[in-house]
Amino acid sequence: MKTYLVGGAVRDRLLGLPPGDRDFVVVGETPDSMLAAGFRPVGRDFPVFLHPDTGEEHALARTERKSAPGHRGFVVHADPSVTLEQDLERRDFTINAIAEDADGNLVDPFGGVRDLEARVLRHVGAAFVEDPLRVLRAARFMARFAPLGFRVAPETMALMQRMSASGELSSLVAERVWQELCKALAAPQPSAFLRTLREADALAVVLPEVDALYGVPQRAEYHPEIDTGAHQELVSDMAARLAPGDTVVGFAALTHDLGKALTPKQELPRHIGHERAGVAPLRRLCERLKVPLEHRDLAIIACREHLNVHRMLELRDETVLELLERCDAFRKPGRIEKLVIACEADKRGRLGLEDQPYPQGPELRRLHAAALAVNARDLATEGLDGPRIGQALRKARIAAIRAARQS
Numbered sequence: 076m077k078t079y080l081v082g083g084a085v086r087d088r089l090l091g092l093p094p095g096d097r098d099f100v101v102v103g104e105t106p107d108s109m110l111a112a113g114f115r116p117v118g119r120d121f122p123v124f125l126h127p128d129t130g131e132e133h134a135l136a137r138t139e140r141k142s143a144p145g146h147r148g149f150v151v152h153a154d155p156s157v158t159l160e161q162d163l164e165r166r167d168f169t170i171n172a173i174a175e176d177a178d179g180n181l182v183d184p185f186g187g188v189r190d191l192e193a194r195v196l197r198h199v200g201a202a203f204v205e206d207p208l209r210v211l212r213a214a215r216f217m218a219r220f221a222p223l224g225f226r227v228a229p230e231t232m233a234l235m236q237r238m239s240a241s242g243e244l245s246s247l248v249a250e251r252v253w254q255e256l257c258k259a260l261a262a263p264q265p266s267a268f269l270r271t272l273r274e275a276d277a278l279a280v281v282l283p284e285v286d287a288l289y290g291v292p293q294r295a296e297y298h299p300e301i302d303t304g305a306h307q308e309l310v311s312d313m314a315a316r317l318a319p320g321d322t323v324v325g326f327a328a329l330t331h332d333l334g335k336a337l338t339p340k341q342e343l344p345r346h347i348g349h350e351r352a353g354v355a356p357l358r359r360l361c362e363r364l365k366v367p368l369e370h371r372d373l374a375i376i377a378c379r380e381h382l383n384v385h386r387m388l389e390l391r392d393e394t395v396l397e398l399l400e401r402c403d404a405f406r407k408p409g410r411i412e413k414l415v416i417a418c419e420a421d422k423r424g425r426l427g428l429e430d431q432p433y434p435q436g437p438e439l440r441r442l443h444a445a446a447l448a449v450n451a452r453d454l455a456t457e458g459l460d461g462p463r464i465g466q467a468l469r470k471a472r473i474a475a476i477r478a479a480r481q482s
């Protein structure tokens with residue numbers, strides 16, 4: 076069986092990055108011969124099989140054509156006559172179109188190795204324009220590879236701009252968009268995702284709420300030299316640094332200031348009330364992209380509460396408890412940790428504040444732990460009934476917060 080390692084695994088090994096999932100392409104086989112060799116099929120119509128021992132994905136070499144106008148998706152053609160080169164030709168970027176045989180020999184018909192060395196993200200061929208998702212894929216690869224010095228080839232960027240102008244990006248299904256956004260948030264430099272999409276004129280189409288922050292001024296005492304769009308870029312990168320790979324924190328960091336785009340002109344650049352104004356656009360974005368509940372819930376809390384967390388050290392004991400209650404921190408204790416990191420990213424992700432400590436974080440963690448230690452069952456044994464237990468619990472938690480503050 077002629078089997079080649081392809082895609083991300085070859086690319087990442089050549090870049091010296093730790094190996095991820097391994098995908099293989101198989102040439103000269105049919106679905107029947109794969110089944111006869113013991114492979115298990117994945118899905119129904121898709122020519123992908125799992126290796127009987129390793130479970131790794133083996134796809135039959137295939138070509139793909141965009142289906143006729145009026146039909147969605149692609150026509151996949153996979154049979155023993157499809158060559159390895161034809162399979163590689165349908166891939167998105169040259170650096171993703173390198174194959175490696177079992178002896179470690181590279182097959183690289185489109186100059187992927189040269190582009191890896193030159194740190195260039197370049198499309199393979201004219202068929203690139205057939206799938207609008209590739210604009211987002213380019214942006215998310217930049218979130219991962221910009222720190223290594225990669226840039227998008229000018230001719231690829233020109234194609235991406237044409238794809239945006241064609242209006243096809245708006246036909247992308249929510250799940251595909253969310254998946255790429257998530258991969259970008261899990262990468263070391265999410266700001267490169269935003270910047271690449273903006274340059275391709277695509278951000279306003281896929282994330283209009285995020286795009287709306289560019290050009291909106293910040294308060295003078297923050298960093299007047301950059302706008303709120305640049306601020307959200309810095310905050311997103313800081314979140315990726317503080318909680319690498321945590322897309323729940325990353326999404327909250329990205330969206331915490333959406334309300335600033337709605338500040339009336341006469342109120343600029345103060346943005347009073349932006350934490351409340353941001354909830355509506357955030358909900359809209361979450362509904363459109365079918366954002367998972369865990370991501371959505373933390374993002375809404377971070378949007379609404381980030382100013383309170385920043386003011387933590389001045390808050391009254393009662394207000395600290397209210398903040399914890401609004402975060403549902405007694406039923407979902409893990410949330411406070413993520414909220415703290417998103418808020419810390421906001422504070423430290425400002426020009427000149429990158430290395431500043433964020434004392435509000437440890438303080439909120441400490442007071443949360445003290446309030447959590449108060450046990451409703453202990454109070455129940457004192458003979459209190461329903462509503463009075465609730466009141467006693469609040470009082471005891473406030474006392475615990477006070478005691479922790481004084482200790």
Ligand SMILES: Nc1ncnc2c1ncn2[C@@H]1O[C@H](COP(=O)(O)OP(=O)(O)OP(=O)(O)O)[C@@H](O)[C@H]1O
Pocket residue numbers: 081082083084095096098165166167168171172206208209212
């Ligand atoms: N929409 C697409 N258009 C063209 N080629 C694609 C597309 N999606 C995937 N590919 C090809 O399939 C390979 C595997 O795709 P996948 O999305 O798993 O990314 P990857 O390159 O393995 O990177 P990572 O594992 O970091 O996400 C890619 O390297 C590319 O060759």
